Amino acid sequence: xxxxxxxxxxxxxxxxxxxxxxxxxxxxxxxxxxxxxxxxxxxxxxxxxxxxxxxxxxxxxxxxxxxxxxxxxxxxxxxxxxxxxxxxxxxxxxxxxxxxxxxxxxxxxxxxxxxxxxxxxxxxxxxxxxxxxxxxxxxxxxxxxxxxxxxxxxxxxxxxxxxxxxxxxxxxxxxxxxxxxxxxxxxxxxxxxxxxxxxxxxxxxxxxxxxxxxxxxxxxxxxxxxxxx
Amino acid sequence: xxxxxxxxxxxxxxxxxxxxxxxxxxxxxxxxxxxxxxxxxxxxxxxxxxxxxxxxxxxxxxxxxxxxxxxxxxxxxxxxxxxxxxxxxxxxxxxxxxxxxxxxxxxxxxxxxxxxxxxxxxxxxxxxxxxxxxxxxxxxxxxxxxxxxxxxxxxxxxxxxxxxxxxxxxxxxxxxxxxxxxxxxxxxxxxxxxxxxxxxxxxxxxxxxxxxxxxxxxxxxxxxxxxxxxxxxxxxxxxxxxxxxxxxxxxxxxxxxxxxxxxxxxxxxxxxxxxxxxxxxxxxxxxxxxxxxxxxxxxxxxxxxxxxxxxxxxxxxxxxxxxxxxxxxxxxxxxxxxxxxxxxxxxxxxxxxxxxxxxxxxxxxxxxxxxxxxxxxxxxxxxxxxxxxxxxxxxxxxxxxxxxxxxxxxxxxxxxxxxxxxxxxxxxxxxxxxxxxxxxxxxxxxxxxxxxxxxxxxxxxxxxxxxxxxxxxxxxxxxxxxxxxxxxxxxxxxxxxxxxxxxxxxxxxxxxxxxxxxxxxxxxxxxxxxxxxxxxxxxxxxx
Numbered sequence: 196x197x198x199x200x201x202x203x204x205x206x207x208x209x210x211x212x213x214x215x216x217x218x219x220x221x222x223x224x225x226x227x228x229x230x231x232x233x234x235x236x237x238x239x240x241x242x243x244x245x246x247x248x249x250x251x252x253x254x255x256x257x258x259x260x261x262x263x264x265x266x267x268x269x270x271x272x273x274x275x276x277x278x279x280x281x282x283x284x285x286x287x288x289x290x291x292x293x294x295x296x297x298x299x300x301x302x303x304x305x306x307x308x309x310x311x312x313x314x315x316x317x318x319x320x321x322x323x324x325x326x327x328x329x330x331x332x333x334x335x336x337x338x339x340x341x342x343x344x345x346x347x348x349x350x351x352x353x354x355x356x357x358x359x360x361x362x363x364x365x366x367x368x369x370x371x372x373x374x375x376x377x378x379x380x381x382x383x384x385x386x387x388x389x390x391x392x393x394x395x396x397x398x399x400x401x402x403x404x405x406x407x408x409x410x411x412x413x414x415x416x417x418x419x420x421x422x423x424x
Numbered sequence: 425x426x427x428x429x430x431x432x433x434x435x436x437x438x439x440x441x442x443x444x445x446x447x448x449x450x451x452x453x454x455x456x457x458x459x460x461x462x463x464x465x466x467x468x469x470x471x472x473x474x475x476x477x478x479x480x481x482x483x484x485x486x487x488x489x490x491x492x493x494x495x496x497x498x499x500x501x502x503x504x505x506x507x508x509x510x511x512x513x514x515x516x517x518x519x520x521x522x523x524x525x526x527x528x529x530x531x532x533x534x535x536x537x538x539x540x541x542x543x544x545x546x547x548x549x550x551x552x553x554x555x556x557x558x559x560x561x562x563x564x565x566x567x568x569x570x571x572x573x574x575x576x577x578x579x580x581x582x583x584x585x586x587x588x589x590x591x592x593x594x595x596x597x598x599x600x601x602x603x604x605x606x607x608x609x610x611x612x613x614x615x616x617x618x619x620x621x622x623x624x625x626x627x628x629x630x631x632x633x634x635x636x637x638x639x640x641x642x643x644x645x646x647x648x649x650x651x652x653x654x655x656x657x658x659x660x661x662x663x664x665x666x667x668x669x670x671x672x673x674x675x676x677x678x679x680x681x682x683x684x685x686x687x688x689x690x691x692x693x694x695x696x697x698x699x700x701x702x703x704x705x706x707x708x709x710x711x712x713x714x715x716x717x718x719x720x721x722x723x724x725x726x727x728x729x730x731x732x733x734x735x736x737x738x739x740x741x742x743x744x745x746x747x748x749x750x751x752x753x754x755x756x757x758x759x760x761x762x763x764x765x766x767x768x769x770x771x772x773x774x775x776x777x778x779x780x781x782x783x784x785x786x787x788x789x790x791x792x793x794x795x796x797x798x799x800x801x802x803x804x805x806x807x808x809x810x811x812x813x814x815x816x817x818x819x820x821x822x823x824x825x826x827x828x829x830x831x832x833x834x835x836x837x838x839x840x841x842x843x844x845x846x847x848x849x850x851x852x853x854x855x856x857x858x859x860x861x862x863x864x865x866x867x868x869x870x871x872x873x874x875x876x877x878x879x880x881x882x883x884x885x886x887x888x889x890x891x892x893x894x895x896x897x898x899x900x901x902x903x904x905x906x907x908x909x910x911x912x913x914x915x916x917x918x919x920x921x922x923x924x925x926x927x928x929x930x931x932x933x934x935x936x937x938x939x940x941x942x943x944x945x946x947x948x949x950x951x952x953x954x955x956x957x958x959x960x961x962x963x964x965x966x967x
Contacts, residue, residue, distance in 0.1 A: 217535035217613075219949065227538040227612040234604045238642045245646035245676055249661055252672055334666075335657030349666040356661050360650060 209391040225394055232398045236405050239368075243409055246361050250416060253353050260350035264342070265420035267332060268358070269323055273418040276319050277410065283312030284407045290379075291400045294393035299386055302396070306380045309403065313373050320366055333359065358417050365413060368406045375399045441843065441940040456540035457943055462526035463841070464547050469514050469522065470910075472554060475561070476509035481903060483882075484896040490889050492882040499882030500567035501583065507570025509561070512592045513554050515826055516684065519691035520602055520637075521550070523833045524630040526841060528606060530934040531624050533615025533952060535944040538608040539601075546601035553595030560587035569880065571681070574662040574673040578654045586652055593648045596641045599687070603637030606630055615933075617952035624932055624956045625714050629694030632718040636683045636690075636725060644680035647673065671737050678729035686725040688822060689789075690718055692829030693760055696782050699836055700764045702930040703779040704771030707957040710763045717756035724753040734805045743802055750800035757793050761786060776928070777851040781832030784859045788824025792817055795870065813873025819866045831858065831909065838913065839923030843939045846916040850908065858905035864898025931958050 210221040218224040254261050290305035331339025334352040342348055379399055382388065388396055442459045452460060483502040486494045494502070525543065529536050537543050560566060566583040568576040572592075577585045610623070610631045651673065654660030662673045701708045708714055730738055730746030738746075764786055773779070795817040798804045808814065839845055868891040873879075877888050884892065926935040933950055934941075 215540075216944070217529075217537075217540065223612060227608050230611055231539060231542075231604060231608045234607055234638055238600050238604070238638050241639055242642035242646050245643045245650070245679075248676070249650070249672060252669070253661065253667075257667065335659030338659070352659060352666045353661055353668055356653075356657075356659065360653060360661075364646075 206391050209389050213392045213394075221391075228394050228398055232401050236401065239405060243361070243364070246357065246364065247412070247416075250357050250361070253350075253357070254416075254420070257347075257350040257353065260347035261354050262421040263344050263347050264351040264354045265418065266343075267327075267330070268418040269326070270418050272319050272323050273414050276316050277414050279312050279316050279319070280407045280410050283309050283316070284404055286312065287400050287403045291393070291397050294383075294388040294396040295390055297388075297390045299383060299388075302383045302388060303380065306376055306383060310373060310376050310380070313369055313376070317366060317369055317373075320362065327355075354417075361413055361417065365406065365409050368409070372399075372403050372406055375402065439938055440942060441938065442943045443842075443940050445943050454544075456536070456544050458529050458537050458540065458543055459526050459841075459941065459943075461543050461547055462522050465517060465521040465525060465550070468547070468551065468554065469517055472509055472513040473906075475558070476506050476514055477903065477906070479503070479506040479509070480899065484899045486882060487884070487892045488896050490884055490886040490892075494882060496882045497567065500569075500880070501565035503880065504567055504569050505561050505565040505588075508557060508566070508588060508592065510822075511570055511684070511688070512595050513550075513557065515688040515822060516595075516599055517550060517602070518688070518826065518830050519695060519833060520606070520630055520633055520687075521546075521598075523695065523830075523837060524606065524626070524633075524691055525602070527837065527934055528609055528627055528630060529613065530937070530941065530945050531627050531932060532610060532613055533618050533933055533946065533950045534609065534613035535946065537605045538613055539605050542601050543605055546598040546605070549601070550595055550598035553591045553593070553598065555591075556587050556594060557591030560584040560591060563587070571674075571677060572648065572651060573677075574651060574654070574670040575664070577651055578660070578662060579658075579665075581655060586655055589648045589652055593645050593652075596645045596648075599637050600641045603634035603641075606634035607638065610634075615950050615952055619952075621712070621715075622952055622955050623715075624694075625697035625708060625711070625718075626691075626694035628715040629690045629697070629718045632722040633687050633690045635722045636687050639726070640680040640683040640687070643676060644684075647676040647680070650676075671733070674733055674736060675729070678732045679726070682729040682732065683722075683725040685818075685821070686721050688826050690721060692785065692826040692833075693718065693757075695829040695833035695836070696764060696785050697760075698930075698932070699778045699782040699832055700767050700786075701957045701959065702836070702928055703774050703776055703782070704768045705959045706767055706771040707955070707959060708763065709766035709769075710759075711956070713759050714763050717759045720756040721753060724749065724756070728753050731800050731805070734802060735809050747800055747802050751797065754793060754797055754800075757789075761790055761793075775852075777846075777848065777855055778832045778836035780852060780855040780859075781828050781835065784855070784862075785825055785828040785832065788820050788828060788862065792820030792822075792824055795820065808873055810878050811873035812869040812877050812879050815879050816866045816869035816873060819869075824862055824866070828858070828862075831855070834909075834913075836928070837934075838916070839927045840934055840939050840941070842917055842920070843923055844916045844920030845923045845927060846909075846912050846920055850912050854905055854908040854912075857901060857908065861898050861900075861902030861905045865895050865902050866898070868892070868895045868898070932956065 214221050214224060218227070286305045286308040290302055290309060293299075293301035293305055327333055328337055331337055331341065332355055334356045338352065340348055342351055376399065379396055382395065442457055446455075452464065455461060455464075479502045482494075483499055483506065486492050486499055486502070492499060525537070563584045566572075566577070566581075566585050566588045568581070568583070568585060572585065572589060575581075577589070610627060614623075650661060654662055659666060661668045662670050664670060697708050697714060728746060728750045730742055731750045734743050734746075764782075795813070799808060799814060799817060835846065835851060872888055872891050872895075875888070877884055923939050925938050927939075928935070933952070936950070937945060
C-alpha cells in the first residue's frame with residue numbers, strides 16, 4: 196500500500212532496526228513470524244480438538260441427556276457474548292489495518308475497544324459461572340443434583356464438566372489475549388508500529404481471531420443443543 | 425617480562441567459537457545461540473537418562489528372584505517412573521533438542537533457528553517439567569505406568585499423579601516449541617540454492633518429527649489436563665460413575681503417544697542416513713524415497729493408535745482397520761532399511777565408531793520393527809500384548825534404535841560440537857559393549873514374552889528365573905557401555921586431539937565451517953550448488 200507518509204530513507208531505517216540478526220531481510224522475518232504463528236494456532240486447534248472430540252463422543256452416546264441439560268445454559272448471555280466477540284474481532288482487524296497505515300491514533304483506539312469487548316465478554320462469563328454455582332451445577336465441587344429430569348442427573352454432569360473445561364480453557368485464552376493486547380497498547384503508545392513494522396499487531400490479531408472462532412463453535416455446541424426442530 | 429607476555433602457540437591458534445566467545449553462567453543461561461542451547465539440553469537429558477536408568481537398574485535387580493526383592497508397590501513405582509522419565513524427558517527431546525537443535529540451522533545454511541528466544545524458552549519449560557517430575561520421583565513416584573491410564577490415575581490414584589502429569593504436560597510445550605521452530609526454520613531459513621531436494625535427510629526426518637510434535641503433543645496436553653481436573657474435582661468425563669468412559673482417555677492418550685514413538689525414532693533414522701552415507705562414501709540410495717518415507721511415517725503415525733487397544737474394548741472392525749493401517753506404517757520404515765543397505769552396497773565402507781552404531785541400529789531396528797508386525801496382527805497380539813514380548817519389541821526400537829542412533833550421532837558430530845576427537849579404541853570397545861549388553865538384556869525378554877511371562881509384575885513363576893537373570897546381567901553390561909562414553913567424552917573435552925573442520929571427509933554444510941563453529945555459523949551466507957551427499961572416493965585412497 197502506498198499510504199505510508201514516511202520518507203523512503205526512514206523506511207529503511209525502521210526495517211533495519213527491527214530486523215533480527217539471523218534473518219537476511221525483513222520480508223523473510225515477517226514470513227517466518229507468520230508461518231510460526233499459524234503453526235502455533237494449529238497446535239491450539241489440536242489442543243481444543245481433544246475436548247471437541249470428547250464432546251462429540253458423549254453427545255453421540257447421550258444425546259437426549261445433552262439436549263435436555265442444554266436448557267440450563269443461558270442462551271441470552273451466551274448470544275450476547277457471541278455478538279461481543281464478533282465486534283471485538285472487527286475492531287482487532289481494524290487495529291491491524293491502522294497499524295499498516297501507520298495511524299497511531301486509530302491503532303490505540305481500536306486496541307482499547309478490542310480490550311473493552313474482551314473484558315465485557317469475561318464479565319458476562321463470570322456472571323454465568325456465578326449463576327451455575329448458585330444453582331449447584333458445578334460437577335464434583337458443587338453439584339446439587341436437582342434437575343428437571345432426574346434420569347439425566349449422571350450424564351448431565353458430563354455435559355457440565357465439558358462446559359466448564361471448554362469455556363474455562365477459552366476464557367483462559369481470552370485472559371492471555373488481553374495481556375497481549377495490553378503489551379501492544381504500550382508499544383503503540385511508544386509509536387513503535389509503522390507501515391514498515393507491524394508484525395506483532397498482526398500476529399496477536401491472528402491469535403485473537405482464533406480465540407473468537409473457538410467461541411463461535413462453543414456457543415451452538417453447548418447452548419443450542421436442545422433448540423433443534 | 426617477555427615470558428609473561430608470550431603466549432604458547434597453541435593458545436594463540438585458538439579461534440573464536442561459540443564456546444569461548446563468552447564466559448560465565450549468565451552467558452549460558454541467557455544465550456539464544458542454538459548451539460549453546462543444544463549443549464544445555466544435552467547436559468539436561470543426559471542427567472534424566474541416568475535417573476531413568478537408575479530405576480531400570482533397581483527393578484532389574486528386583487527381578488533376579490522369582491518372588492521379587494522389593495514390594496509390588498515399589499516395583500510398580502519404579503517401572504512407571506522409568507517409563508515417564510525415559511519417554512518424555514529423554515527419548516522425545518533426545519536427538520531433536522540436542523543434535524538437531526545444533527545442526528539444523530547449519531545444515532540449511534542459516535545463522536540460527538527462526539525463533540532463538542523461543543528456543544531458549546523451550547529449554548526452560550523442559551527444566552520446569554523435569555523439576556516437577558523429579559519432585560514426584562522424590563516424593564515416591566506414581567504407580568500408574570507411563571500411560572497414566574484412568575481410573576488408576578484418577579479415581580483410584582494413590583500416588584503423586586498430579587505432579588508427574590503436570591511435569592509431562594509442561595515438558596510437552598517444550599517439545600511443541602522445538603517442533604515449531606524446526607518447521608519454520610526449514611521452510612523459511614534455507615540458504616540460496618538449498619532446495620528441498622538438496623536438504624540432508626537428517627533435516628527431512630526432523631521436519632517430519634516437528635510436524636508430529638506440533639500436531640500430536642497438544643492432544644496429550646489437554647488429555648493430561650482433563651485428567652488433572654478429574655483428579656482435583658473427583659468427577660469428570662472419564663468417570664464411569666456418571667457414564668464417562670475411561671477408554672476415551674486411552675484413545676486420546678494414544679492419539680499422541682503412538683505418533684510420539686515416531687518422534688522418538690524418526691530423528692534417529694535421519695542420523696543413520698547421514699552416517700551410512702558418509703562412511704560408505706556414497707549418496708544415500710533413493711534419496712527421494714527416504715525423504716518421503718519420513719513424511720509418510722508422519723502422516724500414517726496418526727491413524728494407527730488403535731493397535732494399542734485391541735484388548736480394551738474396541739470393535740472387531742475398528743481393530744481390523746487399525747491392524748491394516750499398522751501394517752502400512754511398516755512400509756516406509758522398511759524402505760529406509762532397504763535403502764541404507766543399498767547405500768552400503770559397493771560403497772567404500774569403513775568401520776569408524778559412528779558406523780558401528782549405525783550397523784547396530786539397522787539390525788536391531790529391523791528386529792524391533794518386524795516384531796511390531798506380530799503385535800499389529802490381531803490374533804498374535806491377543807496372546808502377546810500383556811507379556812514381555814511388548815517390552816522387548818519396544819526396547820528394540822527405542823533403545824536398539826533411537827539410543828543407538830543418538831550415540832552414533834553424538835560420536836559423529838562430537839568433533840563438530842566440541843572441536844575435539846574422542847579416543848577411537850575406547851569408543852569402538854564401548855559400542856561393542858552396548859551392542860552385546862543390549863541384546864543380552866532384551867532378547868531373553870522376547871522369549872519370556874513368548875513363553876507367557878506377563879509384564880508389569882514384580883514376581884514371576886520360578887521357571888522364568890534363568891532368562892530373567894540373563895536379562896539383568898545384560899542390563900549391567902549395557903549400563904557399563906553407557907558409562908564408558910560418558911567418561912571419555914568428558915576426558916576428550918580437555919585432552920582429546922583437535923578435530924579440525926572435517927575429520928570424516930564428510931559432505932554437508934556443517935563440515936565446511938570451523939569446529940566448533942562461530943556463534944553465527946557462517947561468515948557469509950553460503951550458496952548451495954550441489955545435491956546432498958556428493959561423495960567422491962576418499963582422497964587418501966585416490967592419492
